[in-house]
Amino acid sequence: MSNAPTLADITGQLEALEADAAAAIADAADAAALEQLRIDLLGKKGKLSGVLGAMGKLPGDQRPLVGQRANVLKAQVQGLLQERQTNLKQAAMEARIASETIDITLPASYRPPGHRHPLLSTTDDIVDIFCGLGYRVVEGPDIETDHYNFSALNIPEDHPARDMQDTFYLPGERLLRTHTSPVQIRHLEANPPPVRVIAPGRVYRRDAVDATHSPVFHQVEVLAIDEGLDFSHLRGTVTEFLRTFFGDLPVRFRASYFPFTEPSAEVDVQWRGRWLEVMGCGMVDPAVLEGMGLDPERWSGFAAGLGVERFCMVRHGIDDIRRLFTSDLRFLEQF
Numbered sequence: 001m002s003n004a005p006t007l008a009d010i011t012g013q014l015e016a017l018e019a020d021a022a023a024a025i026a027d028a029a030d031a032a033a034l035e036q037l038r039i040d041l042l043g044k045k046g047k048l049s050g051v052l053g054a055m056g057k058l059p060g061d062q063r064p065l066v067g068q069r070a071n072v073l074k075a076q077v078q079g080l081l082q083e084r085q086t087n088l089k090q091a092a093m094e095a096r097i098a099s100e101t102i103d104i105t106l107p108a109s110y111r112p113p114g115h116r117h118p119l120l121s122t123t124d125d126i127v128d129i130f131c132g133l134g135y136r137v138v139e140g141p142d143i144e145t146d147h148y149n150f151s152a153l154n155i156p157e158d159h160p161a162r163d164m165q166d167t168f169y170l171p172g173e174r175l176l177r178t179h180t181s182p183v184q185i186r187h188l189e190a191n192p193p194p195v196r197v198i199a200p201g202r203v204y205r206r207d208a209v210d211a212t213h214s215p216v217f218h219q220v221e222v223l224a225i226d227e228g229l230d231f232s233h234l235r236g237t238v239t240e241f242l243r244t245f246f247g248d249l250p251v252r253f254r255a256s257y258f259p260f261t262e263p264s265a266e267v268d269v270q271w272r273g274r275w276l277e278v279m280g281c282g283m284v285d286p287a288v289l290e291g292m293g294l295d296p297e298r299w300s301g302f303a304a305g306l307g308v309e310r311f312c313m314v315r316h317g318i319d320d321i322r323r324l325f326t327s328d329l330r331f332l333e334q335f
Helices: 009-027 031-042 048-055 063-099 117-132 160-164 182-190 231-246 288-291 308-316 321-327
Strands: 144-145 174-175 195-204 218-224 251-258 261-271 273-283 298-305
Touching: 009 031, 009 048, 009 063, 009 261, 031 048, 048 063, 063 117, 117 195, 117 218, 117 231, 144 160, 144 251, 182 195, 182 218, 182 231, 182 298, 195 308, 218 231, 218 273, 218 308, 231 251, 231 261, 231 273, 231 298, 251 273, 298 308, 308 321
Parallel strands: none
Antiparallel strands: 144 174, 195 218, 218 298, 251 261, 261 273, 273 298
């Protein structure tokens, strides 16, 4: 009896190898194990080569059948190896992503120290000075009515003073306040004199954007109403404030015009050898007091207003108002 392998024997070995290879590849734990399997199955001394080594003992007409079956098996094993390699890589990537996930809710390891914006620190300094003089801070809405922004301040609809403040008008007969003076009117409605208040806040005008103008800027307005106040009280208050803020500098008052004060004045300080206009002021117009139901024969008062950006730029030598609104850290870190 011959011990030569038959076609059935070799075909059975190939089928068994196919099943074993599929199971081993599916169980491969990592890329290194997968590479070792490839060598054991398809290498020159691998299991497939061992099975095919007996093919030479088959009759000539059976060898092509074994060769075809072996090529199919080889392609299947290579496909399984590639698929498993892809799966292992994907699993490794997912594990890495999971292990290296950053919890963005945790505090940062380094927080650079911050500081007040120069506009805010300038406002704080202005407010502190007036609070030291006995004034208190009051606030009001940014969106106003025509009455509080103009009419109650002695600026009727046909008054040419409205041309001094180009206004952002809103639907529903509303507008963005052009100054913080409406805050003073609202305060007087709810608080009878005597009053001494300041109204810091953001205001809006349709100004072209350039080195000295912005459609959004900040004001601080001052109001004092009491019995017996006159221009000397106004002059003393404004002079004390300016010398406290800028230092012991010359201060001068120039006659001017504002619709809600009479008489009115512009105020300059002598800064680095030249006069700079820094604020406006005046005695509250009796018409404004009468509009508030106050007797101008008994009550008198003064008002003053300044732009915070102007004070900030003068103090720090800033040449362009736009620098205050660009959030450029190279600029802000200087303060």
